[in-house]
Amino acid sequence: MVAFPNIPQALLPADGRFGCGPSKVRAAQIEALSSPLLMGTSHRAAPVRDVVASLKDGLRALLAVPDDYEVVLGNGGASAFWDVACACLISSRAAFGSWGAFGAKFASEAAHAPHLEAPLIDEAAHGSLITVSPRGTTEGVDVYAYPHNETSTGVASPVYRVEAPSALTLVDGTSIAGAAPVDLPQVDAYYFSLQKALGSDGGLWVAILSPAAVERARRIEGSADGRWVPQFLSLSTAIGNSRKDQTLNTPALATIIMAERQVRWLLERGGMEAVSAHCAQASSLIYDWAEANLAARPFVENPTWRSPVTATIEIDEAVSASELAAHLRTLGIVDIGAYRGVGANQLRIGTWPSVEIGDVEALLACIDYCLERVL
């Protein structure tokens, strides 16, 4: 085990939170919890419902949501939305583009759902992706799904519709929604959690739904000989509640308040154009640094697939990346270790809209400071 050096205070970032979600929550978001003081009040009363309405409106503006698409929210985070989709959006069979841990998790849910046909899964190796293409009509696929940003490997995919008659395209935008533009008319469900680019806390999912997705849920849930859909997983119930700026059961109010504040802040900063430029700049600093550094390299070889928000970097095998991450943690730089099982010797760094460019520069200076003294 190498002995990493102490790092002079002047080199350290002002804020050392670089996790890939939960991500940095800004002080102004935390202050919003007490002013106005809505914590401890009913989510069914007007003041909280106004915040939900404002969050939905803000997301419409930030993500350029088409007028006929609905912004829906529910409890349980994106993981719960996978089960909602298995219950209410997949009629019979789904086909998945699967890469990294999070591509695989949705496919696995569908594979275990007893009411669904075995899914068709196209897998790509860690650090790469595949383009999902339409299956033949005999294969009976009615949903296609893939992640926009795969968080464990740091791979960002283009967002596109899989052109197949009557099939829905579902895209997991969990770790990039709010940080990169997305052409929503290409998809039927773009779903995400709020503890990533929106810098809030966990516990809720948001799904931007096309009319076709809303209709699919209505049809599956309304069919007389239909499957059992637990109420907690009912998309139609979530849609009905969201139209009233509510959720079926009690939501994490802090998550809603902090997300609303963040969406307003992102819009004030210049909206998607400015925010995505910020994330591209922050992540490029890391990729450029790694390419220029003999002791590091970007894990994702294809530059067009490199995530603008979750940068994965392989470190020279002479230095343990996990020990380096553990050392930096003692100095207040937290959560930059690899996702378990990804890469040989990796760091993973979140470059969210809330993460300052100066802090990314300081982080890289700190990593350099350590590497130069142990190699």
Ligand SMILES: Cc1ncc(COP(=O)(O)O)c(C=O)c1O
């Ligand atoms: C791409 C992706 N999808 C889904 C999830 C699951 O989100 P949650 O933990 O909010 O359920 C995550 C969590 O990190 C993720 O990164």
